[in-house]
Amino acid sequence: MNAGFFYTLLLLFLLALLARWIKSKEAEWIGSYGEYKVRKTTKKIEATSSGKYKAFHNLYIPKEDGSTSQIDHIILSDQGLFVIETKNYSGWIFGEETSKYWTQVIYKRKEKFLNPILQNKGHIKALRNWLGEEFAHIPIHSVVVFLPRAKFKSDARFTHAYVVYPKQLKQVLGQHETNAIDRETKQRLAQKLETVLIRDKKQEKEVKKRHVQTIRTKQKQTEQHIQQNRCPKCGGVLIVRKGKYGTFKGCSNYPKCKFTQSIG
Ligand SMILES: [Zn+2]
Known part of the structure; x- marks a missing residue:
């Protein structure tokens, strides 16, 4: 392999990397x-x-x-x-x-x-x-x-x-x-x-991280509530019901609370 060929390959490789980075x-x-x-x-x-x-x-x-x-x-x-x-x-x-x-x-x-x-x-x-x-x-x-x-x-x-x-x-x-x-x-x-107001990138990152964490915690709490047959919306009792589209957990406070979760 001669040096010219090697450098051409290297250049092509670097260009490909650059193109990928620009796209991202x-x-x-x-x-x-x-x-x-x-x-x-x-x-x-x-x-x-x-x-x-x-x-x-x-x-x-x-x-x-x-x-x-x-x-x-x-x-x-x-x-x-x-x-x-x-x-x-x-x-x-x-x-x-x-x-x-x-x-x-x-x-x-x-x-x-x-x-x-x-x-x-x-x-x-x-x-x-x-x-x-x-x-x-x-x-x-x-x-x-x-x-x-x-x-x-x-x-x-x-x-x-x-x-x-x-x-x-x-x-x-x-x-x-x-x-x-x-x-x-x-x-x-x-x-x-x-x-x-968000002052800089660092602060923005922190706020976003906290936002995602809060949503995750909320999701976990909701899942836990449903597992314990507690309505995540109003705290009522969840009852297993059979409907047209399969079995689901529904809130005992229906029709006041319309929470449902399908369980397959
Ligand atoms: Zn409810």
């Missing part, structure tokens, strides 16, 4: 790019609003069950809070406001993904709970942002959410002209939001 990082990069793009837009809106808007990025809202809800961006204004969910899909996007899944069509391939409006609804619910009584009167608006490489093909005029591209964000904010909150409340809201 691709989704992460595209994801970060989307985040970056929307973050840039919101920062610009904030900077040119002379104090009217304040943007928060990457927030982890604690939930009652110990898990967390991650929110990409929140813009605080005199009109309330705008909760922004960023989507980095490309291709054609089809979706209805209330359907569970939306569709992405790319190169004749169809992929389903969770309806981002419903996803954001979950975030907003968590945010509402966490904000509590004190801020119960604050309007919260739902905004889903797609990057321009996605083409939204359905009618995008929804009743309970905005589905827009980054350059339309400013327009969305301007649509709510009434001043719903006073200066002092706005300040207190800002202070509260500051407490759940």
Whole structure:
């Protein structure tokens, strides 16, 4: 084997490794790019609003069950809070406001993904709970942002959410002209939001780890309860029943509690 041939092989091998690494990082990069793009837009809106808007990025809202809800961006204004969910899909996007899944069509391939409006609804619910009584009167608006490489093909005029591209964000904010909150409340809201900001990668990793652990512990508890014939939902007694589709454990508090678990 001569040296030239050897180096060619080595080079090919290294290129293959590099290609594999790029592929493994691709989704992460595209994801970060989307985040970056929307973050840039919101920062610009904030900077040119002379104090009217304040943007928060990457927030982890604690939930009652110990898990967390991650929110990409929140813009605080005199009109309330705008909760922004960023989507980095490309291709054609089809979706209805209330359907569970939306569709992405790319190169004749169809992929389903969770309806981002419903996803954001979950975030907003968590945010509402966490904000509590004190801020119960604050309007919260739902905004889903797609990057321009996605083409939204359905009618995008929804009743309970905005589905827009980054350059339309400013327009969305301007649509709510009434001043719903006073200066002092706005300040207190800002202070509260500051407490759940993720500062760096390390902190983000820890929060995510805790989130996964909480969900696992919860699953284990649920399994234990079912084994002991205790309803994980209401604490009632579970009774073995035979139904059309096989044997299952059902809650004795039915129809008040509808918990069931099939046991084959
Ligand atoms: Zn029950």
